[in-house]
Amino acid sequence: MKFLIVKTGIVEDTDSKVLSKIILYLVIPCVIINAFQVDYTSDTVKGLLLAFIASVLTQIILLIVVSVLGRLFHLNEVEIASIYYSNSGNLIVPIVTFILGKEWVLYGCVFMSVQLIFIWTHCKKIISRDASPKMQEVKFNYQNITAEVQEESVLVKNKNLFVNTDCYDCKVIVARDGKVIRTAKMDTAVEPLSEKSYELPLKKESRSGEYTVTVSFHLKEDTVWAKAGHEVAFGQYVYTVDNLEGADEEKHQAIAGASDQMQVIHSVHNIGVRGEHFEVMFSTLNGCTHFLEMSGGSVNPTEMVAALINQKDNMIEGIRYAQEVIEGSMTMMLLTPKGILAARDRLGRTPLIVGKKEDACCVSFESFAYLNLGYEDLKELGPGEIVAVTPDGVETLQKPGEEMRICSFLWVYYGYPTSTYEGVNVEEMRYHCGDMLAQRDRGEVNPDIVAGVPDSGIAHAIGYANQSGVPFARPFIKYTPTWPRSFMPTQQSQRNLIARMKLIPVHKLIKDKSLLMIDDSIVRGTQLRETTEFLYGNGAKEVHIRPACPPLLYGCKYLNFSRSKSEMDLITRRVIAKREGENVSDKILADYADPNSTNYKEMLEDIRKELNFTSLKFHRLDDLKASIGISPCKLCTYCWDGKE
Numbered sequence: 070m071k072f073l074i075v076k077t078g079i080v081e082d083t084d085s086k087v088l089s090k091i092i093l094y095l096v097i098p099c100v101i102i103n104a105f106q107v108d109y110t111s112d113t114v115k116g117l118l119l120a121f122i123a124s125v126l127t128q129i130i131l132l133i134v135v136s137v138l139g140r141l142f143h144l145n146e147v148e149i150a151s152i153y154y155s156n157s158g159n160l161i162v163p164i165v166t167f168i169l170g171k172e173w174v175l176y177g178c179v180f181m182s183v184q185l186i187f188i189w190t191h192c193k194k195i196i197s198r199d200a201s202p203k204m205q206e207v208k209f210n211y212q213n214i215t216a217e218v219q220e221e222s223v224l225v226k227n228k229n230l231f232v233n234t235d236c237y238d239c240k241v242i243v244a245r246d247g248k249v250i251r252t253a254k255m256d257t258a259v260e261p262l263s264e265k266s267y268e269l270p271l272k273k274e275s276r277s278g279e280y281t282v283t284v285s286f287h288l289k290e291d292t293v294w295a296k297a298g299h300e301v302a303f304g305q306y307v308y309t310v311d312n313l314e315g316a317d318e319e320k321h322q323a324i325a326g327a328s329d330q331m332q333v334i335h336s337v338h339n340i341g342v343r344g345e346h347f348e349v350m351f352s353t354l355n356g357c358t359h360f361l362e363m364s365g366g367s368v369n370p371t372e373m374v375a376a377l378i379n380q381k382d383n384m385i386e387g388i389r390y391a392q393e394v395i396e397g398s399m400t401m402m403l404l405t406p407k408g409i410l411a412a413r414d415r416l417g418r419t420p421l422i423v424g425k426k427e428d429a430c431c432v433s434f435e436s437f438a439y440l441n442l443g444y445e446d447l448k449e450l451g452p453g454e455i456v457a458v459t460p461d462g463v464e465t466l467q468k469p470g471e472e473m474r475i476c477s478f479l480w481v482y483y484g485y486p487t488s489t490y491e492g493v494n495v496e497e498m499r500y501h502c503g504d505m506l507a508q509r510d511r512g513e514v515n516p517d518i519v520a521g522v523p524d525s526g527i528a529h530a531i532g533y534a535n536q537s538g539v540p541f542a543r544p545f546i547k548y549t550p551t552w553p554r555s556f557m558p559t560q561q562s563q564r565n566l567i568a569r570m571k572l573i574p575v576h577k578l579i580k581d582k583s584l585l586m587i588d589d590s591i592v593r594g595t596q597l598r599e600t601t602e603f604l605y606g607n608g609a610k611e612v613h614i615r616p617a618c619p620p621l622l623y624g625c626k627y628l629n630f631s632r633s634k635s636e637m638d639l640i641t642r643r644v645i646a647k648r649e650g651e652n653v654s655d656k657i658l659a660d661y662a663d664p665n666s667t668n669y670k671e672m673l674e675d676i677r678k679e680l681n682f683t684s685l686k687f688h689r690l691d692d693l694k695a696s697i698g699i700s701p702c703k704l705c706t707y708c709w710d711g712k713e
Contacts, residue, residue, distance in 0.1 A: 627707070
């Protein structure tokens with residue numbers, strides 16, 4: 070009706086806003102107040118009480134029905150809230166008055182009051198959850214103003230039916246390498262259902278760096294649904310400037326400006342020099358001084374290892390000394406004029422293998438790297454073993470130690486299928502792993518197909534299918550010409566995009582099917598949630614998840630495979646923090662690691678709900694050790710049980 074009134078010219082667009090406010094803040098309250106101006110007989114009070122009870126029951130029944138529909142049709146928060154809560158405030162009064170008479174408006178107002186309570190409690194709760202990348206994408210696609218930003222201009226498209234863009238504040242923000250360096254306001258006046266181009270008030274930058282230009286629109290005044298300043302639309306553009314002269318000038322200015330704030334810090338073995346824009350370190354070991362290269366504000370690891378080795382009289386003693394004092398794990402290869410010095414880390418957490426052919430030797434982290442080059446396996450170094458590799462052969466300079474803690478995750482995820490560690494092939498181990506998962510699962514689920522999340526989950530899934538008799542299939546195919554591992558990019562948004570883009574569905578294997586998916590692990594949970602939503606979006610009926618290792622409870626402090634910066638990146642620790650608080654004792658964590666404990670089962674249920682799985686069951690740690698098949702005391706399982 071409002072649309073027709075405006076379009077016919079009876080009132081102007083700006084007048085329609087005034088009319089809306091009059092109806093919302095004056096007419097409807099007056100109608101409600103007038104409805105209550107009645108004689109309150111016993112029948113009237115009983116009617117009000119019955120109306121209240123009926124209204125509450127109606128809301129509860131609606132919540133249950135829509136909740137079931139939400140799970141059935143995989144509705145998001147916005148869709149669910151839209152079904153729960155209609156615009157009844159503007160409609161219920163005239164409809165009730167017309168159909169039942171004005172004396173019934175009193176009871177209709179009771180329904181409105183109950184619904185308002187639910188709106189500002191339940192509705193606010195479900196739409197105020199942390200926005201996922203998917204929700205951000207939906208918000209962007211449905212915004213009524215589109216800003217197509219370029220380096221020095223922006224095309225503003227106003228998709229509103231009545232509202233001019235001059236009703237909003239328009240802001241322009243320029244960020245360099247993620248830090249805001251410029252802001253400005255820009256006046257726009259794009260009429261409804263039209264577009265217009267504007268020159269940006271901030272010119273293109275000339276200094277070297279990656280720049281982000283954001284044009285956003287914000288509310289000028291408070292509304293009933295948001296405060297002034299709330300962002301209603303935005304557009305963004307990214308460009309890069311490569312200016313060597315500008316970069317050199319910038320560095321010169323930074324060094325010159327830092328002279329007044331320079332600090333010299335002395336320690337037992339090092340001298341540090343720190344300024345506002347730089348930081349360097351010099352080692353003073355063995356009575357001499359040499360520069361240590363800095364990387365990202367800290368000492369370059371290679372430089373530090375070299376400094377430690379140089380403290381001793383020879384290379385072998387130096388390597389042994391470095392391996393003893395460094396916390397964590399360090400496997401290394403050193404190129405010398407005579408050949409290669411290869412040293413496996415002290416506890417053998419990572420492998421190191423020597424290959425040989427007729428006239429040459431080679432050293433590699435994984436054996437598959439040299440097999441097609443004509444080499445054969447010659448020797449797998451033991452823990453702490455040091456060898457000299459020359460064209461003539463391999464000489465042991467330090468014998469291997471007895472104690473070993475090789476990373477179990479090598480077989481579960483990191484290792485290449487054709488690789489073998491400590492005599493155990495990766496692909497074969499994953500078959501055993503899937504086999505044991507199926508044995509634990511027998512009779513609990515009845516999927517149509519078993520599939521593995523590519524690539525590391527495929528072998529686990531084959532083992533599961535062979536044991537269970539459920540057909541193995543590939544409902545989606547991975548395409549990753551750029552990033553073989555989606556955890557490698559440093560930004561989470563980039564990891565999510567890669568994880569989403571690399572999966573191409575096979576619709577006939579997904580639609581109306583119950584799928585059992587095996588992934589190598591659940592770390593943050595973001596990518597597997599994206600995969601699950603991807604399957605539901607392509608018609609899957611059920612998605613059962615079976616990770617091929619136990620729940621990760623501890624961040625690895627020995628290797629640097631993961632991009633996680635904190636243990637709170639782990640979905641398990643976030644769930645535990647919600648249940649127990651942030652400061653959780655080792656005793657409580659040990660209970661959450663026990664697959665027979667109540668805490669463990671409730672944690673899994675919380676994860677299942679959060680990631681929207683039909684069911685969830687992890688591989689047990691005792692089964693994982695059995696899947697690998699070497700002595701359990703030689704395996705590192707710290708990330709699962711916290712044991713050194």
